[in-house]
Amino acid sequence: MFENLTDRLSRTLKNISGRGRLTEDNIKDTLREVRMALLEADVALPVVREFVKKVKERAVGQEVSKSLSPGQAFIKIVQTELEASMGEANEKLDLAAQPPAVLLMAGLQGAGKTTSVGKLAKFLKERESKSVLVVSADVYRPAAIKQLETLADDIQVEFFPSSIEQKPIDIATAAIEHAKKQFIDVVIVDTAGRLHVDESMMDEIKDLHQAIDPVETLFVVDAMTGQDAANTAKAFNEALPLTGVILTKADGDARGGAALSIRQITGKPIKFIGMGEKTDALEPFYPDRIASRILGMGDVLSLIEEIEQKVDKDKAAKLAKKVQKGKGFDLEDFREQLVQMKSMGGMMGMMDKLPGMGQLPDSVKDQVNDKLTVQMEAIINSMTPGERARPEIIKGSRKRRIAAGSGTTIQEVNKLLKQFTQMQKMMKKMSGKGGMRKMMGRMQGMMPPGMMKGKPPF
Template sequence: MFESLSDRLGGVFDRLRGRGALSEADVREAMREVRVALLEADVALPVARSFVDKVTEQAVGQQVIRSVTPGQQVVKIVHDGLVEMLGSDAVDLNLDVTPPAVVMMVGLQGSGKTTTTAKIAKRLTEKGRKKVMMASLDVARPAAQEQLRVLGEQTGVATLPIVVGQQPVDIARRALQAAKLQGFDVVMLDTAGRLHVDAQLMEEMKAVARVAEPDETLLVVDALTGQDAVNVARSFSDQVELSGVVLTRMDGDARGGAALSMRAVTGRPIKFVGVGEKLDALDTFDPRRVAGRILGMGDVVSLVEKAAETMEQDAAERLAAKMSKGQFDMEDLRSQLRQMRNMGGIGALASMIPGLAKAKAAMANNGPDDRLLLRMEAMVGSMTPKERAKPDILNAKRKIRIAKGSGTTVQDVNRLLKMHQEMSTAMKKLRKMGGMKALMGLMGKMPGGAGGLAGMMGGGGGGLPGLPGAGGPGGLPPGFDKFLKR
């Protein structure tokens, strides 16, 4: 979502870093470009103006101008300013109350409110180990209550039985009573929305709030609506006591201004972001990570968390045991390729690894996509179990068979074997260095900040050959550049 803004800011800061010294005029000119970039990203004008004024005041100080690395100092000030604008720290739901805690979902029709209700309920059930019940108060939209019931079945979360003709306030009372009697920890109320903000919507919402006395009132806003999302948030915050905001469709191609403006406009934190259609595609909004990704600093913490979520515990333990012995066969390589696909593919990984934001753009320009991973998996799948365990036995005849079986060429098979060999060598080096403990100690110490991650994935220090502007340590498995240039 933030790619356009990230590219614009990256260009500004690259010019600053390239200068040995900065004058006040240099800083002010850069800040003017930052303001234009924010406005083009749909950041609200008052928010952009306040942010730039505050950052400029700090950036023109003598400490920055006389710094050994003034360009880096300015980037840090902008980063800290973004973090502050986004809310400083991640904020979770406050459900530490006498059960049942009440979460009321509000927002316009079409913002993804009902699906978000199910996502949060699923999250609370699985990660928070809460007993959750959902209730639909939307009697205006056809089949809205049925939609929530179906989502409840898909997520394994209980839903309040539908009583035809019952009105929102009465449904809220019934939901609270049922939650108390049945021992639920949390009851989630999915209120009705409209195509636009109107008096009827607000009055209905206020009436439900008076009865339910919610502990959390979450405004669900579609990030793809751009500047209008800010106007919607302002309208709701003027009428209802919000406790937080949920931005949906953050995986889309919107310019990101809604996220940057929301905290300043509502005075409430963004608590969650929807990052896909699946019911587990909901992330906690962390201002520091988002600011880092906007400025091209990557997000290694999210990368590690995503790896932990997508990799099965048994598979991780088996791989760790083999790595401790310096072993790494083709089956292990296939497992890693599948892991990369489960984590979002090459592009998603590149956006999280520090220093590889430009590599992601270069990959997009050069045309390769995640079908590359599928081709590589197909080659491994065309090998016999013995060949996967002992790739050294692959002679010319076997390579021709593998190429035909996977719809690739012998050259592709050779590139795959070369990549496996380099990864295997990296695993052996890692073992000599002390294993995973030593790897964690390397994190962040190499140029570009990708350090240990590049070592873990077999990257050298030369970036990705053939990808202009990639820079920094590789971060992707060695040999990937040969496939990417095809």
């Protein structure tokens, strides 16, 4: 997400460096470029105008702090205004109501609403320790009811059955009554996708809202529709008292116009952002972290949180002990690392959150393509347990069998074995005295200046 905007702003903001003072003349060109970058990212024109105006007001005539270069001072202003336009801080769901707290989901057809219900239920269950019941009031699409039932079964939350013969209000009130009797914390009500111009459908959801009086009314919108997402959210907000927005399919949006426009146009906060199809691909929306990512400074806090949630701590501790005892690092351990990395969005997903990665040349990025990690896992899966434990026995005929089984070539099997050998050597060095400190020092020497300290790479 934001690749185009990050690339354009990174190039633009380099041009402001080297000034002793920020004046109207020396920031005029930079502001013009910032304006163009935002418009190309499909940010709504009124939002762009307001943003550029505020940046200019704060930047012109500002004396540059002794500890910062003018470029960094200007970047800090741009970052602060990006945060302000997106809402400054994450706004959590209001679940303080008498149980069950009722959440109503609204949105257009095809925005990813039913999937978001499943993701949100999983988030509340695992991260907020809530008991959750999901129910579909979409009486126009039998497949939607079945889809939600399948999702509920997958994430192990309670599903309240419904059918197309029932009325949405009857379905929702029966589900809430059931939740009260079962002492369930949260009820999430999925509704039919609708067009905001469809008056009868809008009247239906207004009546449903009035009947169940939810503590949260969340509008689910597709990030890839750009500024149209903000305009649609505004139209829905005029019909329903929305409390927040869930921005879906953000991983497929290289522009980011929706994220930057919604808060300003609707006055409603983006509470969650969907970053993939899997049920755990839903993140709370933090404007400060997103602003940092847009400016190529990474998002280390989100990366740390993701590692905390998704890395199997027992397996990690087991591997650390194994390496420290000098028992070596084998191909099964290597495979486990690839699987863990995949669960965190792959190598590129992790790299996007590291400072300075936007400045890496494409040739370097191509070397860490996620297709390669999938291929490497397939090669290891085609090996026997004995071969994974003792890679040195993998010779000619074994290589041919492994290549055929994984749909790769002998050259690709050789490449994997070479990479594994290099990683094995690195693990051996880490197990020695002061090994980790030495390795971190070596890594710092390999990376762009300032990157390890989280400084902007401008």
